[in-house]
Amino acid sequence: MTKIASLTFVAALTIPAFAMGQGAAELDTNGDGVLTIDEVQASFPDVTSDVFTAMDLNADGALDADEVAAAQEAGLMPPTDG
Numbered sequence: 001m002t003k004i005a006s007l008t009f010v011a012a013l014t015i016p017a018f019a020m021g022q023g024a025a026e027l028d029t030n031g032d033g034v035l036t037i038d039e040v041q042a043s044f045p046d047v048t049s050d051v052f053t054a055m056d057l058n059a060d061g062a063l064d065a066d067e068v069a070a071a072q073e074a075g076l077m078p079p080t081d082g
Contacts, residue, residue, distance in 0.1 A: 024068050034062035051076065 027039050037052045040063070055063055055071040063071070 024065070034064050035068070036062050 024035060027035050027043055029039055029042065037047075037049060040047050040052060052063075053059075055067055055076050057067050057070060
């Protein structure tokens, strides 16, 4: 299985967790405007580091609003409320 196919499969497993309706702002517990893997995993422990890395397009260790939007468009993350 290719890496992209593997990540897509793993991401599909995490979608029910993201679909719980929490907005990205609610996940940003320190209010810095980005989501770290710890902030995401605090609410969604099934999100692996591989899935987070796939969403972190600039590889800075955090998801900004553009990366969240791109992850949603790619199907790695469902739309968030807020």
